[in-house]
Amino acid sequence: MSTWTSPALTNLVDLSFMDSRFKLIELAAFLDRVQKAGQDDDYRVQQLKQAIQCLANDQPDRAKQVLLTFSDPTTEPIAKAHTQGASGAFR
Numbered sequence: 001m002s003t004w005t006s007p008a009l010t011n012l013v014d015l016s017f018m019d020s021r022f023k024l025i026e027l028a029a030f031l032d033r034v035q036k037a038g039q040d041d042d043y044r045v046q047q048l049k050q051a052i053q054c055l056a057n058d059q060p061d062r063a064k065q066v067l068l069t070f071s072d073p074t075t076e077p078i079a080k081a082h083t084q085g086a087s088g089a090f091r
Helices: 012-036 043-056 062-070
Strands: none
Touching (some): 043 062
8 A cells, every 4th residue: 555645735826826916906907997086085995905005014914904904893783784785894
């Protein structure tokens, strides 16, 4: 019976670079359109820009920091929801 050997390490850059590159270009195009429309003062856009700053940090928890940028920091429940749908960012 042969002994098990671990598979070769996957090159994550080869696997995901083009997808990540596309997403970054799409994000830049979105911000250009929003700015051109004069809507870059929207709270969601402001939080998106804040989240982008998390990407430049060389910390291992960037995904967590980005998620927390959009999350509701309050701990007390509200009495009644203001809308039915989520906006994707905390106002």
